[in-house]
Amino acid sequence: MSTIQSIAGENEQHPDVALVDRVRAGDVAAYDTLVRKYERQIFRIAQHITQNREDAEDVMQDAFLKAYEKLEQFQGNSKFYTWLVRIAVNESLMRLRKRRTGKMVSIDEDLETEEGSVPRDLADWAPDPEQNYNQSELAEILRKTIQGLPQGFRVVFVLRDVEGLSTEETAETLGLSVPAVKSRLLRARLQLRERLSRYFRMKSPPSRRRKEGVKSDVH
């Protein structure tokens, strides 16, 4: 029994692999399951990159249709989800290019800024700061804040921290090196933190903290 389990364990694959195999064998219902499983994530990623609801809807549809058409090319070296995300990222960038006719779009643009590499706002946040806003106010703050990030930081943060891809998967998906993903992730996290501080900082900091808004003495 243990031998069977260990053999099964060695061959144990992600549940998506069986679904992909069924789709390849002509079972469209299995693809329905895969679409349902990932459609919200793919929509969110597309929305984060294109910043446009209609484009995100189109990208979501195109990404799933393209994945279906190209399923034979899916090698199984990476997870189906990572492969799908890569298609969605490329479709999103193509969509952006169409909107900004003639202008090249890449995930490397606007990365010159040094903003956020050194934390400046060192005020502590209120406990559960999101409780100070209603749901739609909070969503607006979070949207506005993340939209202000350079594309190349935003997409790394979204894939790695929001959608839960590993650093390696994020690197593979975006065609970046692992150190590049790590560097962008740190700066994305710090920039978002800095910008959210405007909304979430404590109104009256405890006495052990220095006055609000003082410049960093981080050395």
Next chain:
Amino acid sequence: MTCTEFLALLDDLIDDSLAAQTRAEIEQHMHKCGHCEVIFNTTRKTIEIYRSHEIYDLPAGIMDRLHAAIMARCKKGC
């Protein structure tokens, strides 16, 4: 440990991928440095807030329509 060294390790601290010894050093630094403690707590909170709030959700009706459109095309062979 300096604040700059702390910042370089911040992601690994958040992702819980530090060796025990380094983790102990960083915790010792945060104990002494209120600013770095704030940076750690607020950065971790930033990630948590983005993870737990849906900022681009689609109403179920629209998602169903998109889903149906995808599957209709797939059934026709795209």
